[in-house]
Amino acid sequence: MKLNERHLMQLAAVLDAGGVSEGAAMLGLTQPAVSRSLAMLEARVGEPLFLKGRRPMQATPLGAQLAAQGRTIITASRKASDAVQGFLKGTKGIVRVGGVPFFMDAMISRMIGEFQNLEPEVTIQQSYLNLPEMVGALQGDQIDLGIVPIGVLDLGPGFEFTEILPGRNIVACRPDHPLLRNRRLRAHDLTSFPWVAPLPGSPLMSDLQMILMSIGMSDLNIRYSGGSLMSVINFLAETDALAVLPFSVVFAQRKENRVTVLPYEIPQPNRSLGILRRVGAPRSPAAERFAGHVTTAFENLKHIIKRHENAVVWGR
Amino acid sequence: MKLNERHLMQLAAVLDAGGVSEGAAMLGLTQPAVSRSLAMLEARVGEPLFLKGRRPMQATPLGAQLAAQGRTIITASRKASDAVQGFLKGTKGIVRVGGVPFFMDAMISRMIGEFQNLEPEVTIQQSYLNLPEMVGALQGDQIDLGIVPIGVLDLGPGFEFTEILPGRNIVACRPDHPLLRNRRLRAHDLTSFPWVAPLPGSPLMSDLQMILMSIGMSDLNIRYSGGSLMSVINFLAETDALAVLPFSVVFAQRKENRVTVLPYEIPQPNRSLGILRRVGAPRSPAAERFAGHVTTAFENLKHIIKRHENAVVWGR
DNA sequence: CAGCTTCATAGCAAAATGCTATACAAGCCG
DNA sequence: CGGCTTGTATAGCATTTTGCTATGAAGCTG
Structure with missing residues (x-):
């Protein structure tokens, strides 16, 4: 019937x-x-x-x-x-974002919060991915967009990348670190302190290699590895250890005043943080809206950073 | 869209x-x-x-x-x-049954239980109604069928009535009632004990009037009224009070042995218990099935009563 | 590359849906 | 009680949708 x-x-x-x-x-x-x-x-x-x-x-x-x-x-x-x-x-639906752990924790998670205040009906599904997995996830349509630092030339065919922040790494330490008292830092000053290793697979890992090479050392005194951003910051705040971190990540933590920038110039990677998308992917207005939000948020951040740099001398 | x-x-x-x-x-x-x-x-x-x-x-x-x-x-x-x-x-749906309180409590509720064992997907909605409200409820399609004692000629047009048990009232009392010791009961024996009045509006009320007239008294010593069947039985079991009850109702309680029949002949109403339905009502197979169940259950009951009467002398 | 599986398209017949116009029924009022 | 109002059912017709068969196109596999 x-x-x-x-x-x-x-x-x-x-x-x-x-x-x-x-x-x-x-x-x-x-x-x-x-x-x-x-x-x-x-x-x-x-x-x-x-x-x-x-x-x-x-x-x-x-x-x-x-x-x-x-x-x-x-x-x-x-x-x-x-x-x-x-x-x-774009006011309803699911946005699936993949991103490198440190950026997600330091910045994107806050922006997701702001975004949800604007669009309460959009659900965000976050996942932690580094570039290789991210490429797979985009191709397999497991995520709508990825937020990842990427070398401008690393872009494979079938992907589009919109830069949102130039890559810039710094050496981070706690605000009362003994090295901050030094007038002029030398390479061997850095090697005399323990280091925090970035998460395996993260782009920071290769950055660390570059720094090693520039200092002329073959390895560092790695004392801690595998931690998420919060773990790393907690670790840094408690010890005299040093870590390579993206500047923006440290900047985002400035209010908490638990880590700061060690004024030592290190070689910069030829990379930019940006939004990675697959060109053929079914478009999702909610995802585009979210991407727009992230982009403008970083645009604002750039200005704030500029103002901040004029006013503050880091590591003092 | x-x-x-x-x-x-x-x-x-x-x-x-x-x-x-x-x-x-x-x-x-x-x-x-x-x-x-x-x-x-x-x-x-x-x-x-x-x-x-x-x-x-x-x-x-x-x-x-x-x-x-x-x-x-x-x-x-x-x-x-x-x-x-x-x-x-008829294996699914809702059956809305209205019935006079005493019959519902004494007999129909048990049959509903049996019926639900057979047809677990049928929901029964029971309501307590005497004849006038029942007619209204049937016409207003609030119930599918009513179970009510009714005079054969009282049937209005537009209704059909299927008899399931001839009406027969008795005087009920507790098993160790003093009157049960009397060899031969007289009318004035009955008036010397307190009585329980049926629920207002119930057919038993008019039956009680008939009995009063046959005894030649204008009123009885009414000591309790307004109770449901369980209340009445509890009351009877605790006191030497008497009550007019349908025979089948008392019969249904025989296992509990809390009330019995006083062997005194009283005038019988020209009424039968039966199922009342509106002829134009939208047919409900579940309701018909339920009606069939009730009918056969009473059919069986008649035989049991007959066997029982041959074996037992009530009030002994 | 042939063969298999599976989805897309074409073309056609049948059913359904939806509309306007109109008939029918019930309740209400002067 | 006859007409009026309100509301549902039916008729007739045009249009859309649905479903079918036959066939083409695309991807995978041995």
Whole structure:
């Protein structure tokens, strides 16, 4: 006994509205159309669905049961329409962001918070990925966009990259680190303190190698590795250890005053933080909106950084 | 953005089945039909719903959202079909029974229990009604059937009545009542004990009047009134009070041995317990099934009563 | 590269949907 | 009680949708 879903919806509307004409109006149909639908439904079922001669119209128990299903169909249909509307406007849906751990923790998570204040109906699914996995995730459509530092030339075909912040690394330490008292730092000053190693696979790892080479050492005194940003900062704040970190990550922590920049020039990677997307991916307005938000947030951040640098001498 | 519910269902089926052909088969359609539906849906939405070139087929986030609604539509539709099926077979649905309080408590409630063991998917809504309200409730389609003692001629037009048990009242008392020791009871024996009045509006009320007239007294020593059957029985069991009760009601309590029949002949009302229905009412197979169950249950009861009467001398 | 599987498209017939116009029924009022 | 109002059912017709078969196109596999 397969019933026509449209008929069920019309049944529900008619009972909710109290009459055929009203129910038809509620659905944007004419009264005869609905009248016939009901007759067909009743014929199909073979049982009366209405109590005759009642205003407002009332259902038999069976009619009421069917109307209940009709109502859920109506609401499901309406939800589907809403989902599309919201999707098109970018005010609804899911954004799946992958990002390198430190940036996600230091900056993106805050921006996600801001974004959700603007678009409370958008859900953000965050995942921690470094470049290789991110490429796979984008191709496999597991994420909508990635936030990753990338060399300008590393971009494979089929991907687009929008830069949001030039890469710039610094050596971080706690604010009362003994090296900050030195007028002029030498390479061997750095090697006499323990170091924190970045997460394996992260771009900072290769940066650290570059620094090693520039200092002319083959290895550092690695005392801590594998920690997330919060762990690293906690570790740095408690010890005299040093770490290579993106400047912006340290900058984002300035209010907490737990880590600062050691004024020592290190070689800079030819990399930029940016948003990585697959060109063929099904577009998601919510994701684009989020990407826009992140971009402007970093744009603002650049200005703040500039003002800050003019006012503050780091490491003092 | 109104979407076609049928399309949503097909989308859900295709994603659940993992392919267009499989989804079409699941719905009993051909592959091209579903293929076109999906194309139409996608065109209407204006966004891709599938990730191209994947086996099994995978949805974009938006597609997944729409499919979720499609699934709820499918299940709603299936529930509606089930409701009809169950209704036609009488194995599903709601039966709304009205009945006079004492019969409902003493007998019908047990039968409802038995019936539910047979038809666990039928819901019974019981309400306590005496004849006048019952007529109103039947006409207003608040109940499907009423169980009520009724004079054969009291039947109004538009109602049908199927007798299930001839009316027979007795005087009830507790098993160790002093009157049970009397060889031969006289009318004035009865008046020397307190009485329990039936619920106002119940047919027993007029029966009590008849008894009064036959005894030749104008009133009795009414000491308790307004109680439900359980209250009345509790009261009778604790006191030497007497009450007019239908024989079958007392019979149904025989196992508990808290009340018994006082062997005193009283005038019998020209009434029968039966099932009252409105002729024009929308038929409800579940209700009919229930009515049948009650009828046969009483049929069995008659035999048990007959056997019991041959074996037992009441009030001994 | 042939063969298999699966999705997309074309073309056509049948069903359904929706509309306007109109008939029918019930309740209300002078 | 006859007409008026309100509301539902039916008729007739045009349009859209749906479903089918047949066939083309694309991707995977041995």
